[in-house]
Amino acid sequence: MPKWGQLDNKVDLKKNENYNKIGSLQNFTKVIVFCIDRDDDIGIKGGLETPIIGKELCIHAGTRLAIEDPEDSDCNAIFGAIKSYEEFKMKGYDVEIALVAGKYNRGIEGDLKITQEIDMVLGIYEADGAVVISDGEDDETAIPLIQGRIPIISIQRIIVRQSRSVEYSYAILARYIKILFYDPRYSKFFLGLPGALLVTSGLSIIFGFSREAFALGISILGAAFILRAFDIDKSIATLSKPTPSGFIRVFSYFAGTMIILASILNGISHIPQEIWDSNQGITSIITNKVVLSSFATGTITLLWIGISTIFAGILLSNWFKGSIKIIYDILRLVVLALFYIPMLQLTSLISERGNPFNLISSLLIGLAVTLIAATFLFQYFRNRKGGEALKHDDQ
Incomplete structure (x- = not known):
């Protein structure tokens, strides 16, 4: 069996940050891969009870959570843990994978639930070393609960390579910029008005009316605001x-x-x-x-x-x-x-x-x-046209 120091640690579903190692490098015969879900997304969104032990059950749990909420980063952590499990398996280790969860409001009750599930997993699979997979610092606050029961080999954080929200924001921004340039309803104000101000200022300077350029520009701007208002x-x-x-x-x-x-x-x-x-x-x-x-x-x-x-x-x-x-x-x-x-x-x-x-x-x-x-007007029209008429009016 290979030594832990010889294992090429590359858990990287999208991007992996192996930022800390606890414990000395030694021989481990049985390794447990823990995936922590401290706020119990797998239970609330996926409707599954934890602990979940075994590769196939964890794949099912990750798929279920991804279907219910594709943007949840815990999906990445689950599949990152599965990838780490596969790499240990390929290197010849006796390895198991388990998903443990706390409670939605976290706190003492959530940590107590994680502790009970860790004890349950270790009672079924007697490992002598653990790898902890999480999607952020919040889940990693449960690490001492594991460390007090079994030596921790490595802590790995699964980080999404590119945030979907950032990518989506850029797409929305590009779409609105395109609308401002090519949609006549908006371009006439956002491009036409600044264009008129620039042309007016330029002509005023050319013909020697630079002192009047500012007043003329302000007048045009004010007239445009009145027209739109x-x-x-x-x-x-x-x-x-x-x-x-x-x-x-x-x-x-x-x-x-x-x-x-x-x-x-x-x-x-x-x-x-x-x-x-x-x-x-x-x-x-x-x-x-x-x-x-x-x-x-x-x-x-x-x-x-x-x-x-x-x-x-x-x-x-x-x-x-x-x-x-x-x-x-x-x-x-x-x-x-x-x-x-x-x-x-x-x-x-x-x-x-x-x-x-x-x-x-x-x-x-x-x-x-x-x-x-x-009060009188709203009551009058509510009685005359019905309450829904006021509720659904778009101003």
Whole structure:
């Protein structure tokens, strides 16, 4: 019989790390190969009781676990132990293989179960040396339980050569990059927008407008964000398929946008002329309380009307389509209306004419009204269209 030192140890199902050896090199006549499953995957997923002794039974256990959960690394450890068993057999050793398991929650009960199964295996097969196969450090915490009963020849960790999750992540990443480049729905935003910014910046520099390039680029970026945020691009696309809901949505977007622009111009016109004539820097003008208060006073009413026009158009569009989303559209309008008075009070605070407690009171009242309105609307539509209508709505 060959000596242990002459055995070529190459347990390598995918990649093997033989990182430690315990005990002196000596002659072993009977060797037991232990495969440790500390969290009892073989019992929970495979439905098998341990200990499992013998090559054929271990092959069955590994196959069963692989069928139930192909990604479980314990499958690799089981077949790695079988490979180690075969190599011992080929070298002429009297060898046996056994699979022992703990419990799902590990701990003292799990280690006690492993201890009992080790004693059971050694009672059936009286080995004088053991090889421990595991798939990681967690299973290897049970090594002292074996070491106290039989000399350990070697500890071998079976490591998967390439993690499937990493490989899958790269595949998903490549797929999404391809979508961003070749799918018109995404490329127009992720490629078209940066392309427009680069072209604009380049032309501005060529024609000597480098100072205006940044402002122009920011304006383009802001316009693109507004178009995407309010689905204006989709609404324009629906013009090729004329429907009442599509026309209402497009009209409300354009009307609301024009009113919002008018509110900005109206706010600028409310700024006292003497401030423009004072030759102050742009920073001083922007941070001036009089400027902020005057601009907000002239802007808020028209701004709220413009936003309400857009929200009302969305509400009518969804109502024509019979969509349950009208619940959220109504709540948007309610919340927008309830924010109008607090915004006016905030404007008064900027000019130091208001009372902060009035603002707090308005916000609390608005919150209460919002909760009541939301409760009423959801209850109304739940009774009218059934609870499932709300549950399965995709927003």
